[in-house]
Amino acid sequence: MPADALRVAVVGIDGSGKSTVIRLLTGGATVSCLRAHENPDGPLHALSRHLGAMSRDADRLGAPDLKLAVLYLQMCTYAVTERFFIREMGAQVVISERHPIVDALVYIPIYRSAIERATGPDRPAELRRGLASLDTANVEAALAWCERLGRRLGDTPDLTTVAADLVRLADLPAEEQAAALAVRFDVSLPDVVVFLDIDVAEARRRIHERDRPPEMHERQDRLRQIREGYDTALKSLEKPRVHRILADTASPAELAAEIDRLITE
Numbered sequence: 722m723p724a725d726a727l728r729v730a731v732v733g734i735d736g737s738g739k740s741t742v743i744r745l746l747t748g749g750a751t752v753s754c755l756r757a758h759e760n761p762d763g764p765l766h767a768l769s770r771h772l773g774a775m776s777r778d779a780d781r782l783g784a785p786d787l788k789l790a791v792l793y794l795q796m797c798t799y800a801v802t803e804r805f806f807i808r809e810m811g812a813q814v815v816i817s818e819r820h821p822i823v824d825a826l827v828y829i830p831i832y833r834s835a836i837e838r839a840t841g842p843d844r845p846a847e848l849r850r851g852l853a854s855l856d857t858a859n860v861e862a863a864l865a866w867c868e869r870l871g872r873r874l875g876d877t878p879d880l881t882t883v884a885a886d887l888v889r890l891a892d893l894p895a896e897e898q899a900a901a902l903a904v905r906f907d908v909s910l911p912d913v914v915v916f917l918d919i920d921v922a923e924a925r926r927r928i929h930e931r932d933r934p935p936e937m938h939e940r941q942d943r944l945r946q947i948r949e950g951y952d953t954a955l956k957s958l959e960k961p962r963v964h965r966i967l968a969d970t971a972s973p974a975e976l977a978a979e980i981d982r983l984i985t986e
Contacts, residue, residue, distance in 0.1 A: 726807045729984060730754075730820035730961075733917035734947045736924030737968050738976060739818045742917065745977035748984035749814025750806045754821060755795045757802055764805050765798050771862035772798075778855050785835035786884035787848060792828065793883055793905075794866055796821035800907040814984060821906040822899050823914060823961075825887075827950035831943060833888040845881040852880065873907065895957035914961040915980055917968040921945050 729749070731739050743751045753759045757769035772795050779788035799821045806812040852860050863880060871877025890898050903909055921944045955963045964983055968976060 725813065727814045727913070727984070728803070728911040729814065729816045729913045729915065729980075730823055730911040731816060731818055731915045731917065731980065732820065732823055732951060733919065733968065734921070734924050734944050734951070736927040736944070737917040737919040738927075738973055739917060741973045742976045742980065743816060743818045745973055746816055746981055746984075747977075748981045749816045750810065750812035751816045752799075752802050752806060752818070754799045754802075754817045754819035754824070755792070757798045760802060760806075762810070763802050765801055768862055768866055769795070769798060771859040772866075774856065774859045775863055778859070782851050784839070784848065784851060785832050786839055786844070787851065787880070789829070789832045789836060789884040789887060790878075790880050791863070793825075793878070793887060794863060794870075796825060797866070797870055797906055803908060816980075816984070817911070820911050820914070821908060822902045822910055823951075823954060823958075825902050825906075826895060826898055826954040827947055829887050830891050830950060831946055832884070833891055836884050836888050840885055845879075848881040874905070895954060896959070899958060910958065910960045912961060913983070914955060914963045915983065916951055916955060916963060916965045917976065918948070918951075918965050919968040921948060923969050 727749070731743055733739055740753075743753075752763065756773060757763055758766040758773070759769075760766075772791055776788065776791045776795070779785075779791055799817065803815055803817070806815050867878045867880065890901055893901065899910060924944055955961070966976060966979060971979075
């Protein structure tokens with residue numbers, strides 16, 4: 722990877738305006754960390770659509786361990802995307818909506834209690850039955866991606882147990898967690914993190930205005946935990962330069978202009 726490539730992550734709770742703002746940025750190649758199919762000219766579009774469908778199925782089934790497993794697989798697409806835009810497209814700046822390491826540090830603790838409640842000796846069998854009820858093409862795509870990741874990691878992720886493996890990382894200090902996640906995701910921390918901070922009540926109002934059902938973690942108490950999680954995680958990491966921007970009242974265009982200025986500087 723070119724040493725002069727600048728990697729910027731825009732993070733924040735759902736409803737903070739990340740996806741809207743990132744579409745307005747002009748300072749580099751803008752990509753989605755979770756939804757590779759939304760990256761024009763990028764790779765892994767078909768896989769990304771299959772994983773997106775499985776994420777919605779996990780919400781429908783009320784399966785937090787499957788939800789985290791699919792979230793992990795989605796985040797694993799980011800390394801391929803980042804390298805593609807830098808090496809193949811020649812991007813000098815890559816701006817991502819979310820970042821796999823930063824967001825994993827936030828979301829793994831959020832899902833931990835729900836996953837531990839669901840975990841038991843019969844849980845893998847229950848999840849296999851749940852997977853059998855899903856669209857075969859989506860499950861086959863996820864399993865093929867697990868096998869591809871296994872060739873790099875030396876251990877193929879198991880959809881029925883990967884969430885339990887991930888939550889155990891939450892016992893490590895933040896820097897050790899970040900190092901372990903960097904290996905799993907095959908990516909390093911970004912150079913700059915822009916944290917769009919917003920009041921939870923305003924975020925919830927925006928979420929309810931969307932034309933899709935809320936996700937499992939978009940309850941008010943969870944959003945509050947996620948906001949605190951970003952604050953804790955970003956303070957614990959030494960490498961990224963962190964810029965906190967209040968997003969409650971600023972328009973998307975104003976936020977994008979401020980981020981473009983940060984990148985230029």
